[in-house]
Amino acid sequence: MDAIFKALNDPARRALLDSLRRKDGQSLTELEEQLDMSRFGVMKHLKVLEDAHLVISRKQGRFKYHYLNALPLQEMLDRWVAPFLRPQAQMMSDLKAKLERETSMGKPDFMMQTFIRCSQDALWDALTKADQMAAYHFMCNDVRGDAKPDNVTEFILPDGNPMLRQVTTELDPKSRIAMTFEPLFMGPNAPASHMVYVIEPQGETCKLTIEHYDMAPGQEGFAEGWARLAASLKSYLETGTALKMAS
Structure with a gap:
């Protein structure tokens, strides 16, 4: 949970999550074009988001694509909000990220x-x-x-x-x-x-x-x-x- 709060406590990282919510599976270059910072700076923010499992990345050829993984946020809601508002909330938890295997089908949507x-x-x-x-x-x-x-x-x-x-x-x-x-x-x-x-x-x-x-x-x-x-x-x-x- 600490990693999630740390990841969300920065406007640039929240902007990256918003961007992936609008369009999933973006490359580093696509994300870099949307922020007023260096490529290295964007990479550092993405690393924090990946460590918090809010972003999953997948390498396809020379490019690395990034996907929003909102399920850890659902786990956080289930822990503190659902007991009061949604007694039969989703039971998904312990969700982690980083896909390691490539397929011949290209980049997933x-x-x-x-x-x-x-x-x-x-x-x-x-x-x-x-x-x-x-x-x-x-x-x-x-x-x-x-x-x-x-x-x-x-x-x-x-x-x-x-x-x-x-x-x-x-x-x-x-x-x-x-x-x-x-x-x-x-x-x-x-x-x-x-x-x-x-x-x-x-x-x-x-x-x-x-x-x-x-x-x-x-x-x-x-x-x-x-x-x-x-x-x-x-x-x-x-x-x-x-x-x-x-x-």
């Missing part, structure tokens, strides 16, 4: 990371088995099709309509899943995109990184859906209870 206290096998099963996906998905009670190479997975809403269709394109056992992302809830002609789960075991916990690629304009709202899914998955694996939306 969105990234999120969380730590879940569970085994690698348990997390892998939750992300690949249809019955478990249905158990923790925040809106769908029915999921058809396990995540297997070239297999179709469909998420079905309570009214019987399909919400999302995914096809598994790559699968590295217990470490990485790449899938298409077809948002049927936006209509039959909504542009498809791609997403990746990366699993990294770390002692008694697993770090889960969610990456989303090729998002079309107007699909920025997917970030809220990912936050809900990650929170419900974490709760499901740690407590046995998912965080379903009220019907």
Whole structure:
């Protein structure tokens, strides 16, 4: 918490966070152009933000891109505000940052990371088995099709309509899943995109990184859906209870 307060206690660092909130995945050069300071000064501020886990960075080729990671702020709200205002607030916590693995898909449009206290096998099963996906998905009670190479997975809403269709394109056992992302809830002609789960075991916990690629304009709202899914998955694996939306 001290690192978060220190990071926020500077107008230049708050300006960097505001900039990433408006446009995620900016390079150092893009951020430097918005502040009246040297490149070295911007790098120092970004380092403080990364140390506080408010910014995650990813190197792609010669460039390094930066992403806003607002989840530690949610953890802070849950600690001091939620007990009074939102008794059933999100249960996401211990969120950390810095993606280390590059993919062949280029620069992601969105990234999120969380730590879940569970085994690698348990997390892998939750992300690949249809019955478990249905158990923790925040809106769908029915999921058809396990995540297997070239297999179709469909998420079905309570009214019987399909919400999302995914096809598994790559699968590295217990470490990485790449899938298409077809948002049927936006209509039959909504542009498809791609997403990746990366699993990294770390002692008694697993770090889960969610990456989303090729998002079309107007699909920025997917970030809220990912936050809900990650929170419900974490709760499901740690407590046995998912965080379903009220019907």
